[in-house]
Amino acid sequence: MRYRALITALAVIAGVSFSAEKVILKKPPESLKKYYPPASKNYEFISAMHTMSTAFYGINLNINEGNWEGAKRWAQELKKTYLKVSKMVPEWKSYFKPQLADNLVKAVSSKNVDRVIGASKKLGQTCAKCHQDNEIAVKLVYHFPSFETIKIEDPVEFMEYKTGKYMEKLTNSMKALKIYLLQGEGDKAQEAGMNFVERARQLRSMCSKCHTNKLSEEVIVGKEFEKALNDLENLLSGDKPDRDRVFKLLGKVGASCTKCHNVHLIPQVVKEAFEK
Amino acid sequence: MRILLIIFLFLVSCEKLEEVFVEEDLLQRPQAKRCADCHAQIYEEWKESRHYRAWKSENFRRESENYGKVKCLSCHAPHQVDPEKKPVLRAEFREDGVHCVACHFKEETRSMHGPLKVWSPPHPSTQDLDYTKSEFCAGCHRETYKEWKLAKVRKSCQDCHMPSLGKKDLIQKFPFYLFHLAKRRTSHRFPAQKAKPEDIEVHLKGKELILVNVGVPHNLPTADQGDPKLYLIAQILYGDGKKRTLRKLLSPQSKTALQYRVPYHLRIPDGDVKEVRVKIMRKFAWSDEKETLKELTLRTPSP
Numbered sequence: 001m002r003y004r005a006l007i008t009a010l011a012v013i014a015g016v017s018f019s020a021e022k023v024i025l026k027k028p029p030e031s032l033k034k035y036y037p038p039a040s041k042n043y044e045f046i047s048a049m050h051t052m053s054t055a056f057y058g059i060n061l062n063i064n065e066g067n068w069e070g071a072k073r074w075a076q077e078l079k080k081t082y083l084k085v086s087k088m089v090p091e092w093k094s095y096f097k098p099q100l101a102d103n104l105v106k107a108v109s110s111k112n113v114d115r116v117i118g119a120s121k122k123l124g125q126t127c128a129k130c131h132q133d134n135e136i137a138v139k140l141v142y143h144f145p146s147f148e149t150i151k152i153e154d155p156v157e158f159m160e161y162k163t164g165k166y167m168e169k170l171t172n173s174m175k176a177l178k179i180y181l182l183q184g185e186g187d188k189a190q191e192a193g194m195n196f197v198e199r200a201r202q203l204r205s206m207c208s209k210c211h212t213n214k215l216s217e218e219v220i221v222g223k224e225f226e227k228a229l230n231d232l233e234n235l236l237s238g239d240k241p242d243r244d245r246v247f248k249l250l251g252k253v254g255a256s257c258t259k260c261h262n263v264h265l266i267p268q269v270v271k272e273a274f275e276k
Numbered sequence: 277m278r279i280l281l282i283i284f285l286f287l288v289s290c291e292k293l294e295e296v297f298v299e300e301d302l303l304q305r306p307q308a309k310r311c312a313d314c315h316a317q318i319y320e321e322w323k324e325s326r327h328y329r330a331w332k333s334e335n336f337r338r339e340s341e342n343y344g345k346v347k348c349l350s351c352h353a354p355h356q357v358d359p360e361k362k363p364v365l366r367a368e369f370r371e372d373g374v375h376c377v378a379c380h381f382k383e384e385t386r387s388m389h390g391p392l393k394v395w396s397p398p399h400p401s402t403q404d405l406d407y408t409k410s411e412f413c414a415g416c417h418r419e420t421y422k423e424w425k426l427a428k429v430r431k432s433c434q435d436c437h438m439p440s441l442g443k444k445d446l447i448q449k450f451p452f453y454l455f456h457l458a459k460r461r462t463s464h465r466f467p468a469q470k471a472k473p474e475d476i477e478v479h480l481k482g483k484e485l486i487l488v489n490v491g492v493p494h495n496l497p498t499a500d501q502g503d504p505k506l507y508l509i510a511q512i513l514y515g516d517g518k519k520r521t522l523r524k525l526l527s528p529q530s531k532t533a534l535q536y537r538v539p540y541h542l543r544i545p546d547g548d549v550k551e552v553r554v555k556i557m558r559k560f561a562w563s564d565e566k567e568t569l570k571e572l573t574l575r576t577p578s579p
Contacts, residue, residue: 037344149341155525158507158566190545191520198524205503205529209339212347212501226531237483237543 029091075108095130144267193236228252297397308375316448321464330373351416359411423494427536438462473570480574485542489534502561515548
């Protein structure tokens with residue numbers, strides 16, 4: 001029973017999960033930058049986190065198998081890394097309680113499961129507090145790929161734009177198509193619609209800057225997306241495009257926009273907000 | 277009898293002789309400039325190639341986010357190039373890009389492979405006809421290779437991108453070149469080739485402008501990355517004086533490049549079309565400049 005409690009306590013701590021009424025997004029401290037690209041390609045900070053997480057589970061695994069010596073070695077590893085990490089980001093120093101890491105080593109040395117559970121919980125709470133305050137923002141800022149360097153060539157103006165500007169042009173041409181259709185201005189609707197089709201087709205070139213395996217590209221801008229664009233183009237090339245059919249096809253194209261935005265847009269908004 | 281004995285001993289010692297002349301460092305994956313000690317001409321050609329700039333090109337540095345996009349790196353500094361196999365990233369001398377050792381040295385035989393049968397005391401050599409086949413390039417140039425296969429032509433990648441230079445000395449180092457015969461050699465500049473105006477046929481048929489790539493046996497433009505483009509601008513003049521301009525961006529990345537002998541159809545908006553002025557421009561993967569490839573005016577025949 002006590003072992004089960006230990007397993008549960010350590011498993012929770014090792015994963016540092018938390019539940020909360022609110023989610024905090026605080027700008028990560030400047031000093032964290034040096035552990036992530038472009039300043040460093042070694043991801044020292046996250047590597048240390050993984051080391052601690054593994055060490056926590058190492059304690060769990062070994063005690064569960066009755067190997068207290070093995071558990072002690074992992075407890076010492078955990079303490080060593082905890083102390084190292086406490087000095088890596090000065091702004092986060094107050095989250096760390098080095099004495100609690102030492103207490104865990106002593107608890108494991110005593111081979112007393114209740115002491116290990118107590119010491120683990122107390123140490124784990126320091127991890128959980130820091131994760132609760134910072135993990136989401138750090139993941140969004142440092143682990144999500146940036147769109148900052150990606151440029152896309154506008155097939156209408158033959159000019160290169162950053163992603164945000166390009167998206168603005170794309171959506172404006174779609175809005176113009178809708179507006180002209182609703183106003184009954186066929187020629188202008190055709191031109192705006194053709195521009196929209198071309199701009200939407202060009203999105204694939206943006207995906208391929210990162211998605212070189214092509215499969216993820218197919219999920220977002222695959223056959224259905226291409227067919228909707230081809231149908232829209234054919235419809236707009238006719239004399240008087242059917243308004244309802246145009247709107248229906250725009251809905252199909254929009255499904256791909258939603259898929260991509262659901263994955264990429266929210267992290268990008270947070271990243272950009274922190275960069276301002 | 278004594279002469280025969282000397283000849284016999286000489287022949288027997290030939291194999292050993294090779295070992296005597298082996299320069300061990302050549303089998304330790306040296307930098308390209310070490311190969312230039314003997315193969316000076318090939319080295320100078322390679323220095324003008326895009327393979328030479330594969331790693332240090334400013335475009336690549338920027339697009340790979342300062343070498344942060346790991347999956348892009350292995351083709352820009354491959355350890356060993358093998359047919360239809362994506363190479364692994366080299367640990368040493370990455371600034372040399374796609375260099376001599378990457379293509380010619382094989383770990384399996386610890387020798388320099390190439391298409392010719394040669395005797396080369398400083399390093400073991402192995403004749404390998406894979407070097408004459410398109411498959412050799414396919415490990416890195418995967419998409420272009422697939423396009424070429426669909427084109428079903430006899431010409432290989434090497435036929436166009438490593439054109440024959442006729443018979444030439446493989447080495448230039450004195451006095452060793454005196455012991456070698458000139459061999460049929462191909463260019464190590466790896467010219468990218470540029471499409472000519474006649475490589476794209478343009479027709480006006482009914483309500484469609486049709487473009488056909490008739491000259492380049494892979495997509496035009498082609499490239500897994502690098503983003504080369506064709507720009508198609510069609511100015512349409514209607515009988516009632518109305519004008520429309522259609523613009524299309526044709527690129528491998530947006531899947532709109534011109535496939536070999538597969539017509540590309542551009543539907544012209546309805547109306548009494550009198551004339552279509554067509555301009556095709558291009559931008560190469562390695563340049564930011566656009567240039568005109570072809571210009572022509574097509575008129576609808578009078579009924």
